[in-house]
Amino acid sequence: MGLTGLAIFKQLPKTNCKDCGQPTCLAFAMQLASGKAGLDQCPHVSDAAKEALDSASAPPIALVKVGKGEKEVALGSETVLFRHEKRFENPTGIAVSVKDTDGDIASKVAAINKLVFDRVGQIHSVNLVAVVNASGDGAKFAEAAKTVQDNTEFPLILVSEDPAAMGSALEVTGANNPLICGANASNLEAMVELAKKYDAPLVVKGNGLDELEALVEKSGYKKLFLDSGAREINKALADQTQIRRQALKKFRPFGYPTIAFADNADPVQAVVDASVYIAKYAGIVVVDSADPADLLPLVTLRLNVYTDPQKPIAVESKLYEIGTPGPDSPVFVTTNFSLTYFNVQGDVESGRINGYILPVDTDGISVMTGWAAGKFTPEKITEMLNTSGVAEKVTHRKVIIPGGVAVLSGKLNEISGWEVLVGPRESGGIPSFIKQRWGA
């Protein structure tokens, strides 16, 4: 990626005019190479040089935006094949489709707007609405696009291969940067022209990778999403993998985010296909169902796959009430690693226990990791018992700690004054532990 100062220098005018604020072109080149200056600071650089420098210094996968304002989505900019290598950057945009032949478009859009899920303090939702020109009629398509736009803040994907219909829909929605979907071998010029007119992103669909490459080159456009045309999951998985691999090798025609359509006729397979696209490289995945039962697994998988492997998700360190606890209810101490907290919460709930959970702030790491790293200590647990408000909620002074950190109990008892009960090693044992050890 990084060009040397000398390579950049070769492309500059070499007049040393100082308009960029640097004493010489070479000095400016060095600043550019170290990322301290931007190419636009030199007013004299030629277009050809600009393009050469831009594409040489561009990331392997372009960042392409869809929509405007708060709900704008930005896809691409990925740098790895596997999440453990670094992390995946921009979570797959999930789009739900409506057809311009659908009876009540506004109410389907209302259902899509409600696809919002809360996972302990974090809100996760779908991201786009795809309007499909199933009627083949331009006026109908434009009307549907307008209805969708009027009823949602999500960015739109306009799905039609007919440039005339696309033109009509863009007349009413073009100002909001919709994704034009899209161009193929037979309509490329017209679609590219529309995309340029509205400065909007464009899907290029090839019949296979070779044609896709040819069309991308021919388009001369840079705000692209790629579609290899594959719809069967085995083939689409191969194509998604190829496109990502090629892009990371800096094969420029494939240096754009992809779009995938999970339009399997079997509704369960459609969810499974979409999950494969989320794990394997799709920039956007389009699904037809707006049923929350279908979307919850997809939104959850996306959250998991796109989690930074170096920076675990944490829950807020505060007092959590499970069920309807009272003054006699048990108090469980754990860590604020969300996986740990969720395990404990789930097991307390499944045992139908009314209780309090105190996740100590361990910077989001697990019980054993936190203990080994000195972040899950008797001092921190004591502080949490004293400041979380739990002491005012319960009349007893008994705290349950994870079995894995039994060694903490002596010291914890000494400095907090609370009686320490060592719980099971696995939170799964909590229900039977409470039955046996928490006499009402």
Next chain:
Amino acid sequence: MAVTIAKEKWTSKVGEMELGTGAKAIKVGGETSLPFLHFEGEIPNRPVMALEVWDMEPTEWPDILKKPFDGVLADPVAWAKKNVEYGADLIAIRFMSAHPDFKDASPEECAATAKAVADAVDVPLVLIGCGIEEKDAAVMEKVGEALSGKQCLIGCATEKNYKTITAAAMVNGHSVIASSPLDINLAKQLNILMTEMNLPTNRIAIDPLVGALGYGIEYAYSIMERARMGALMGDKMLAMPVICFVGQEAWKAKEAKSPDEETPEWGALDKRAILWEVVTTTSFALAGGSIFILRHPETIKHVNAHFAKVMESNAY
């Protein structure tokens, strides 16, 4: 200019394990590519699925999970036959009754149940203990002996009890599940210890102690991807098929249990619960999982349809 297909040049493969005997015997592993990328290597065997059978009636199971087994939950033999009808490739018998908190059943009692099930079905068997490490070792010793020669998969062997279980497997011709918690180095370490006892590498299945979708799936997912790459690059101590206990994890998830009234924003429970087990399974298969221990027959049906499709070639 045509696109030059990017193929990784792997030098090695995942070991191939054989389970069961006779017409219903199965093979797992043997891949020379990343999961389902037929364009760069061989994928000789489809991933396989087992349904669980308990040797005592599960009382905590949610209704959706109990319904398909109405009338057979207290009868391991009838339950196992039902699982075969439902299309399970293998049956996983869980000796829950051996748990000291339940019936503290003796290894001999477990062996009798195992024998009865083995006589009633012809698919390969997975034999799993109650999770108490010392007890599991004692149980596997007897159960392994009772089913000698049947090429079962037994476990779970851990750092603490692997010696007894490995010995039981070697003497009786079984393979072993090697469990280690979410850590590729611990997995390797246990495989080394077990192979040092002369258990062939293709008779070990790695159990990375997976979590369900939404509950840490990403850790196991990445460990599986790394293990598969390690295997393909020639690390013999990672070249084992991976087994995933998806059923027990997915059915613990709140998303698979919370009733419609409590979480209407999550959609209908019947659908979402099944999808939880399905998507957890297919996601792990995509990362390199080969053997799945599941609980609901619907899951088997849906995942089979997916496996059939991704096992079709995608060579260019």
